[in-house]
Amino acid sequence: MAKLELSGIKKSFGTTEVLKGIDLTVEDGEFVAFVGPSGCGKSTLLRLICGLDEITAGQMAIDGQIVNDVPPAKRGIAMVFQSYALYPHMTVADNMGYALRLAGTSKQEIKARVDTAAKVLRINNYLDRKPRQLSGGQRQRVAIGRAIVREPRIFLFDEPLSNLDASLRVEMRIEIARMKDRLGTTMVYVTHDQIEAMTLADKIVVLNAGRVEQVGSPLDLYNKPQNRFVAGFIGSxxxxxxxxxxxxxxxxxxxxxxxxxxxxxxxxxxxxxxxxxxxxxxxxxxxxxxxxxxxxxxxxxxxxxxxxxxxxxxxxxxxxxxxxxxxxxxxxxxxxxxxxxxxxxxxxxxxxxxxxxxxxxxxx
Amino acid sequence: MLDLSSTTAKIVFGLTLALIGFFLFFPVYWMITSSLKADAELYKIIPTAFPQEITLHHYWTALTQGRLPTYLLNSLITSGSSAALNSLLALYAAYSFAKYDYFGRQPIMLLMLSAQMFPFGLLLISIYPLWTQFGLLDTQIGLILSYIVFALPVATYMLFSYFSQVPDELIDAARADGASDLRIFHTIVIPISIPPIVTVFLYSFMWSWNDLLYSMTLIVSDDKRTIGPGLLLTYLSDSNSDWGGAMAASLVASAPIVVAFMFLQRYFIQGVTAGAVK
Missing domain, CATH: 2.40.50.140 (Nucleic acid-binding proteins)
Structure with a gap:
């Protein structure tokens, strides 16, 4: 578990400024959802938190330690990608254990952690299969499992359910809600689906054109929008x-x-x-x-x-x-x-x- | 409009295919049957379509009396090495072009591809004195390097096209998992790129195996000769009339490519990346 603090975070690609100064605190164990229209910078912000892109200006700290220049794996962060991003040539077990192998964890320890996560996610019968032999929902579970086994301080989700069909999405949403209760880890979740944000998040951050429009609990945003943009964006x-x-x-x-x-x-x-x-x-x-x-x-x-x-x-x-x-x-x-x-x-x-x-x- | 399932269409298609097949396979058929005929039958004024008597005599002579095994070995060494080196160099070059953004990336790539626009013979004129200067003339290393000069741009471009389509999220996932750039390339990207790598290897191998111009010019010693010039100089001189031997030797020379294709063709159709990303 960890507290994440962003202050004055800016990100530019060439001359285009995508994030224009983000100030945000994610408390220890909090589930925060980033919402906003396409191109508002929510995925970019998530990639900066993960360490996949460099911050142009501003400061990011995890538990008080500035992590601007810390590589992704050393930040204690695990990310679940929209497209699952499973390694196609590896089995489910190898996919889940890849990060641990890189970190030099012993084989027994890797096996134990993979088995535990697989049981929780009900994919323990598929550990020897390759990703192409799995359904969309199973692949998403593997992607989540791959994040869980690392026992990260912060989980990042980049629109994890957007590739699933409607009924599976509901099922996986409940799964993530359970995971949130069970693990109590700090989670940052990017979505364009308001229902996901409203049902899962403790706190929603509404982004627009690289700026934070409002931060608040789901009902706060619904009942007391601070501006017309948030008022129009939240609610369906x-x-x-x-x-x-x-x-x-x-x-x-x-x-x-x-x-x-x-x-x-x-x-x-x-x-x-x-x-x-x-x-x-x-x-x-x-x-x-x-x-x-x-x-x-x-x-x-x-x-x-x-x-x-x-x-x-x-x-x-x-x-x-x-x-x-x-x-x-x-x-x-x-x-x-x-x-x-x-x-x-x-x-x-x-x-x-x-x-x-x-x-x-x-x-x- | 032509009904593709009609009998007329079927007949037209069948005949067209048969005609194409005839033109493609007749020389191969003639090569096989001629290599199996006895000398007397080969020189009949009216040639026979099928060997009246099958003999392996020409194969035996080609393999034991000439220098065919030496030529084959030389070709295997030069083609194998150039294909391996070429694929290796193309792998790293293509990946850097496809996945990294750095100053001069575009011009370097264009420069590399522009090498393809020169006729092969023209570049030989500049390679020849250069190789003489470096003492690479009449050496297998010299020949291998000259093959790389030609095959590398195309090989790089082929792999570049493939690597450009490797999802960035896959690479990001590995980075988030703690893998270094080289490790990602070696443990994630290369294993899922076996089909294009095999294609590039075969392309480079075939290019050098089938070459005549370069090996004929850059290799002078008979003991370093590759299969192309070796066969040409052995069988296609004014005084030679051993057509059976020439056919048998040609078949033996083609065998490695055919065998390689038979074993590796499944990689061309295998969709290894299926299931990686939705």
Whole structure:
């Protein structure tokens, strides 16, 4: 187990700066997930932690010891790669024991550690097989086993489940969750799958364009996003955003399909509001509602129904999450109601205005 | 459109293949049958398609009375050594081109490949005085080095293409496991690259085994001669008329290449990297 500290980490490839100063602390035994859009630098950051690429600027420390110039194997880190990266000419046992052999561990010790890890991962019957004789899920277990036998201080995972089919992914996700509880080792996990990040991580780091947008627990990020990017990135389907029109009397703002009041006295001027699909409700026009729109499409997923509502006098569309049983007719004009407490208000530069307390107004 | 499963198509394809096969294999067939015919039958005005009487006399004479065994051994030494050295050098050069980024990598590679654009004979003109200067003329080492000059660029390029496709993650995984760069190359990359290495070895071996121009020019002593010039000078002179012997010797000379192919061809089709990465 180990504490990982990154301060001012920068990485450039030629003239392109991929990481623009990352400050982050991963506590001992913590499971941290890096999420962000493609090209945000999450995999690059993981490679820097592993020692596969050199840090351009900044400092990295493991348990207080600066490791900028320490080679990968000496950092006490093991990495599980997206493509498994198993050595195709070696058996499963040889794959798992390769790092230990390089470290000069005795044969008995290697065998014992490989056997233990193989039993835990239920691959003990395949130890003599070559990777090509294994299924995708088994290969991923071998890749994880190869990391476990090294008994590292920190585990790194680079989108380890993205090559598996949906059902196997769920199974392996549970496997990793169990592993996390059993080993209690510090883990850093890169993923583009929000469900993996939300379910596995103690802490999520949202990266965008080489910068950390927000660090927090999964629910913190969901409930209290610090900016529009995080608000839009965390949550599926993503948060609905509505641009605020010019303020009229009593801080009333026109939004497509209705009007909303955001009391004055804020740190910066509100420019946009956001509300999650699950916090919206479809109501008959006779009932109290704030926005009006027309149902243009519905998606029935069994457990949920997503209604896409075009707002009156606008091309903007809201996604509303409803229960699976709820039937909504297409082209039906309908009212949208919501709890104003659930609204996030953003300034023009995309920052959350935390003190904003909007009031939902009744549609005329 | 032509229906590929129709009888007409089958007949057309069959006939085309038969014609190609005839042109390809008839010389080989003629070589085999002629080597097995007795002298009297060989010189008939109307040649026979099948030997009326099979004799191994020409093989016996070629192997015992001429210098064929010496030529064969010389060829084996020069071709084997040049192929081995060539493959070894190409391995390291290709890997460095494929997986490392350093100053001058691109120009060096282009320079190396440009050597292929010169006609073989032209380079011989510059190699000859150079080898004379270094005392490499009429030596097997000189011949081996001259073969490397030619085969190395192509061999390097062949391996470069393969190494470029070796997944970087595989190399990263080995680095994370604690292997040094050379160790990764020796214990991970080379073992999964056996098929292209065998291909390169065979290519280099065939190149030097089939060479006539260089060995004829750079080797003067009869006891150092390789199989190509050896056969040519023994059997294709104005006074010679031992066609049976020439055919038998040619077959014996071709045997190592054919045998090598028979044993090593499985490597060409074997997908060793299957299962490495998804």
């Amino acid at each position: 389907p993503k948060m609905n955003f509505l641009t605020l029109g010019a303020a009229t009397g009593e801080s009333r703002f026109a939004v497509p399909g209705g009007e909303i009041r955001i009391p004055a006295g804020l740190s910066s001027a509100p420019a946009e509001i956001g509300i999650r699909p699950e916090h919206l409700e479809l109501v008959d026009l006779g009932q109290q509602h704030t926005l009006t729109g027309t149902v243009s499409m519905t998606e029935h997923l069994g457990s949920d129904t997503y209604a896409y509502v075009s707002l009156s006098s606008s091309e903007e569309m809201l996604v509303v999450r409803l229960s699976g049983e709820r039937a909504v007719k297409r082209n039906q004009t309908i009212g949208i109601a919501f709890d104003p407490e659930m609204i996030h208000v953003f300034s023009a530069d995309g920052q959350t205005i935390a003190s904003a307390r909007p009031v939902a107004l009744e549609a005329a």
